[in-house]
Amino acid sequence: MPKITFFNLPEDKRENLVHAAKKEFARVPLYQASISNIIKDAKIPRGSFYQYFDDKEDAFFYLLNSHVSSYKQHFLETLRKNNGDIFDAMIDFYTTIITEVKENLQFLRNLFLNMTHRIENVMARSFGENDLNEDFKKISNLINKERLNIQDEDELFHMMQIISSVTFHNIVKKFAGELPFEEALNNYRTEIYLLKKGFVSG
Amino acid sequence: MPKITFFNLPEDKRENLVHAAKKEFARVPLYQASISNIIKDAKIPRGSFYQYFDDKEDAFFYLLNSHVSSYKQHFLETLRKNNGDIFDAMIDFYTTIITEVKENLQFLRNLFLNMTHRIENVMARSFGENDLNEDFKKISNLINKERLNIQDEDELFHMMQIISSVTFHNIVKKFAGELPFEEALNNYRTEIYLLKKGFVSG
């Protein structure tokens, strides 16, 4: 978490700094980002940066969290819009991610191509990292379970784990492979379809 | 790839260096590893390191590749041993990974908790990263498709993609959560079971 000093900053100065950080993390992934670039761009002295943040990661995760919150919101709306059909909602959501633009897209690209567990952990909260999780319950309540071949909450939890693994991986492959939109979407659709019908007949 | 000089090295000196590198990459993930530590441990001068490798990553991926080759071998044997039952083979293989010991375990831990796309790409070759892939064909030929609810090679490819996404993610969660062996295995079994039966009834 950023320090209190950061939140006490006059809005324009704070936004300026945030923008410089965003720019740097859109340029390169976390481990290659440099504080020097951020402060040069934001035109603040080195010491000031350390008044606001513990270090590079602190700034990064602050930005990441705000991204995640907004995507979380968006996902819940998407799920509602699709009347609780989790599969349609995922495809919808997947489309949103891979059609982001400009700086946001670069940020996401660096994010997904360098998805350490620590980062994944922050993101996965949207999908419910553990079964006591508030977000998981919210999602669970929205899901239409009528035609789901799922026995209990535990299976539902693991179903969500699987879906998010597959979704993450598809996003990574889209970003890595520079696949055209249609191809990426078809791949994802195929995999969701396979998940629905299952691998074993009978 | 390491330079020719590296392969010309007398065996004991080379192994000594490899061991020092392994130790460093078992200590911390790639992005935190330091060449200084490696050369200190291997007792070679700084300049020599750069005679053998381009940089830190070069050394890392050399080690990684040798790990992957051996696991690839092991996976094919496992699949044969399980008479082409891909699901049993995966559970078998998963067990192997999470019960590795000592230095190997730490290396894998750092690997999976910091799985960038570049690393995943190297690993995924064992599972067949693209359908023209030699390894994918080998695996495909070994798989018993009798009871599989799979129409064609494309679906098979995506099935493998899904299985590897889920497997990777389970390994990450095991390492991150420090889950006891039994719990980790049960989680993985549940997810494989769900993949087999499918999410939608009918």
Add this chain to the structure above:
DNA sequence: GTTGACGTGTGACACGATGTCATATACAAT
């Protein structure tokens, strides 16, 4: 209006890591 306390701003600095390069050494071939 002087003082002191507190929060904040600042940049020089010590430290550590990287990759390079000029020079030294070993050794084989002639």
Add this chain to the structure above:
DNA sequence: ATTGTATATGACATCGTGTCACACGTCAAC
């Protein structure tokens, strides 16, 4: 011996990090 080629070496320039002593500004108390 001489020359050529491969390898060894460590000092060095460069860059990024995090810290620290000091400067500044505000405000309340006296």
